[in-house]
Amino acid sequence: MIRTNTDQTLAINVKGLVKDFDGRTVVDNIDIQMPKGQVWGFLGPNGSGKTTTIRMICGLLKPTAGSGFCLGHDIITEAAIIKRATGYMTQKFSFWADLSIRENLEFVGRLYNQTNLKRLVNETLESLGLEHRQNQLAGTLSGGWKQRLALAAVTMHQPQLLLLDEPTAGVDPQARRDFWDQIHYFSDQGMTVLVSTHYMDEAERCDQIVYLAHGQLITQGSVMDVIKQSGLLTFKGTGSYVRQLIPWLKQQTGIEHIAYFGNALHISSTDLSSLSQVIRRSQMYIADHNLESVQWQQVDPSLEDTFIALMTKSGEDQRKYR
Numbered sequence: 001m002i003r004t005n006t007d008q009t010l011a012i013n014v015k016g017l018v019k020d021f022d023g024r025t026v027v028d029n030i031d032i033q034m035p036k037g038q039v040w041g042f043l044g045p046n047g048s049g050k051t052t053t054i055r056m057i058c059g060l061l062k063p064t065a066g067s068g069f070c071l072g073h074d075i076i077t078e079a080a081i082i083k084r085a086t087g088y089m090t091q092k093f094s095f096w097a098d099l100s101i102r103e104n105l106e107f108v109g110r111l112y113n114q115t116n117l118k119r120l121v122n123e124t125l126e127s128l129g130l131e132h133r134q135n136q137l138a139g140t141l142s143g144g145w146k147q148r149l150a151l152a153a154v155t156m157h158q159p160q161l162l163l164l165d166e167p168t169a170g171v172d173p174q175a176r177r178d179f180w181d182q183i184h185y186f187s188d189q190g191m192t193v194l195v196s197t198h199y200m201d202e203a204e205r206c207d208q209i210v211y212l213a214h215g216q217l218i219t220q221g222s223v224m225d226v227i228k229q230s231g232l233l234t235f236k237g238t239g240s241y242v243r244q245l246i247p248w249l250k251q252q253t254g255i256e257h258i259a260y261f262g263n264a265l266h267i268s269s270t271d272l273s274s275l276s277q278v279i280r281r282s283q284m285y286i287a288d289h290n291l292e293s294v295q296w297q298q299v300d301p302s303l304e305d306t307f308i309a310l311m312t313k314s315g316e317d318q319r320k321y322r
Contacts, residue, residue, distance in 0.1 A: 017029070054194065089167050102121060144178075240292050242260075254269055
C-alpha cells in the first residue's frame with residue numbers, strides 16, 4: 001500500500017516510532033508533528049533516545065515500528081531522498097583534520113554533486129565568516145571554529161531540514177551566541193531546524209521544545225507551556241550565607257529540587273503547602289543557630305528548575321531487554 005503525506009505544512013510527521021537494539025527498546029512510541037520553518041529543541045538526559053530519534057527521522061536508522069514522513073517523504077521507503085534534503089551535524093566533529101577549511105567544503109560539495117562549486121564555496125565561506133581562515137587545517141581549529149566549519153558543510157547544499165545533535169558542546173558562550181544567530185537566520189530563510197541540547201538558554205531560543213526520558217516523550221510545547229504544565233512552584237532565598245541552608249534543606253520533605261545560582265537559593269515543588277512549611281521551619285532553624293536571616297519570595301520557575309523536576313519525576317530507566 002502506498003502511503004501519502006496528508007499534511008503539507010509539517011516538516012516532520014511521525015507516529016509510534018520504536019527502535020530496538022539487541023532486544024532493548026531505546027525509543028518507545030514517539031509521536032512528533034513539527035511545522036515547517038520552525039526551530040525545535042530536543043531535551044532530555046543522556047541516553048534518553050534523542051540521537052536515535054533524530055536518526056530515524058532523517059532516514060539513517062530504520063524504525064523497529066512506527067511510520068511517518070519527513071519533508072513529505074516516507075521515512076522508511078524514501079530515506080535516500082530525505083538524506084539528500086537534510087543537513088545533519090553530529091555531536092563529534094566529523095570532517096577531515098588534515099584538509100583545510102576550503103578543501104573540506106569542496107569535498108563535501110562534490111559529495112552532493114554541487115554545480116558552480118568554486119562560487120558556492122566562496123559564498124559559504126563568506127556567509128559563515130570563514131574566508132580569512134579558509135586555508136587553515138581543520139585539525140588546528142578551536143572548538144568554536146570547528147563548529148562553524150561543520151555548520152557550513154551541512155548547510156551549503158541548502159537543505160530543507162537541519163538536524164543538530166548537541167552542536168555547541170564544549171564551545172565558549174560567544175561562539176554559542178554566534179551559532180544561534182546563524183540558526184535563526186537559516187530559519188528566517190525557511191529552513192526547519194531540530195536541535196538537541198543540554199543548555200537551557202539554548203532551549204529558550206527554540207519555538208518549541210520536546211522533552212524525552214528513557215526513550216519516551218514526556219512533554220512538549222513552548223518553553224512557557226512546558227513550565228506551566230509542570231505545575232512547579234519555586235521560592236528564591238537571598239542572604240549573605242544562604243548556601244549554609246542547603247544541607248538542612250536536603251533533609252526536609254516536600255522539596256523536589258534545590259539549586260543555588262544567581263547568588264540565590266532556589267527551592268521547588270508542586271506542593272505549595274509543603275514549600276510554605278519548609279520556609280517557616282527554615283526561619284526557626286536560622287534563629288536557633290544564630291545564622292544571618294534569609295529573605296524568601298515566590299518567583300516563576302525557570303526552565304532549568306522544570307528540566308530537573310522532569311528528570312526526577314521520570315525516575316529510574318525502566319527499559320529492559322526483551
